[in-house]
Amino acid sequence: MTTNKNMICDLETGVCGVAGEEEMEIIDLNPTKKKIDLYYVTDPICSHCWALEPTLRRFEKQYGHYFNFHTVMGGLLEKWHDGPIDPANGIFKPADVAGHWREVGEYSRMPIDGSLMIDNPVQSSFPPSRVYKVIQKNHNDEKAFEYLRRAREALFAFNQNIAEKSVMTEIVTSLGLDGESIVKEAEEQTGHLLLNEDFALARKLGARGFPTIIMINEENKGVKIVGSRPLENYVNGLSKVLNEEEPKPMQQPSLSNLLATEKLLFSKEIEVMYDVEQSGLQAFVEKELTAGTFEVNEVLGEKYLVKK
Numbered sequence: 541m542t543t544n545k546n547m548i549c550d551l552e553t554g555v556c557g558v559a560g561e562e563e564m565e566i567i568d569l570n571p572t573k574k575k576i577d578l579y580y581v582t583d584p585i586c587s588h589c590w591a592l593e594p595t596l597r598r599f600e601k602q603y604g605h606y607f608n609f610h611t612v613m614g615g616l617l618e619k620w621h622d623g624p625i626d627p628a629n630g631i632f633k634p635a636d637v638a639g640h641w642r643e644v645g646e647y648s649r650m651p652i653d654g655s656l657m658i659d660n661p662v663q664s665s666f667p668p669s670r671v672y673k674v675i676q677k678n679h680n681d682e683k684a685f686e687y688l689r690r691a692r693e694a695l696f697a698f699n700q701n702i703a704e705k706s707v708m709t710e711i712v713t714s715l716g717l718d719g720e721s722i723v724k725e726a727e728e729q730t731g732h733l734l735l736n737e738d739f740a741l742a743r744k745l746g747a748r749g750f751p752t753i754i755m756i757n758e759e760n761k762g763v764k765i766v767g768s769r770p771l772e773n774y775v776n777g778l779s780k781v782l783n784e785e786e787p788k789p790m791q792q793p794s795l796s797n798l799l800a801t802e803k804l805l806f807s808k809e810i811e812v813m814y815d816v817e818q819s820g821l822q823a824f825v826e827k828e829l830t831a832g833t834f835e836v837n838e839v840l841g842e843k844y845l846v847k848k
Contacts (some may be wrong), residue, residue, distance in 0.1 A: 576781055577606035581747035581756040583616035584668040584688060587641045589751040590696050591648035592768040594812035599774045602789035606778060607755065611685060613669040613738040614750050620663060634661030645696070648768070649808040651840040653699040660701050667703045670731035671712065674722050677734060686715055693804060697839050757781045794830040799847050807845045
């Protein structure tokens, strides 16, 4: 029989257990309170936000234990008008968006078709933003964020007009929610008020471009990172707001668990999450996933996985 030399049975203390245990100590089994608030200021039709998704997901999965995640709708496009919308990118009318989106898609390898902005352009990003806010109010942040993801897939990769009532209803219904009632509520005063609250918060945070990530600590000090940046930018920013505490990453979820949660993953998202080269993607997927549990499809030259 093996004896553990650290175990004791002490007649005076009445302890059978690990040597050196104190008679009384204060313990706290409550989870550690997150001290950082992260605000992600975004918009459903923001192409650079779509490009950021692989990096943002990895940052949240590995460092999310340090912060409370808040998504804020910023209001990228209220409506088209005669003046310039984004002169820096040469955008004066809807058709100008198509070329810009294609450039972003090719550079980021998060596929963007963009041709609908010529054939059937999105007239405003406010309707899908209001739907997001109503889902958030009536359900929770997670379900609202899932809606945002499905809407972006529909718009960028599959070329659907996510400001149209029928498309918004279909996306919401696919989440297991009452699409018709949610889209209807989003059109009413409630949806407008909720969205205006986000606009006010975005102004207060000083966000003027999308995507903007703002991390703020208990001392109300923080960092603002504008644009789609590499993972190390966000980790460095988190380190600064933690007051010199070095953030320690959690292990990434397995690909099977990630796909079960996300339902659809593009090649670039898997590569970024697991540091896999594009050339090694097929071998990695075959090693990590059980045959028959997923489908491999392709759009605009990019492969993507769908959970069966």
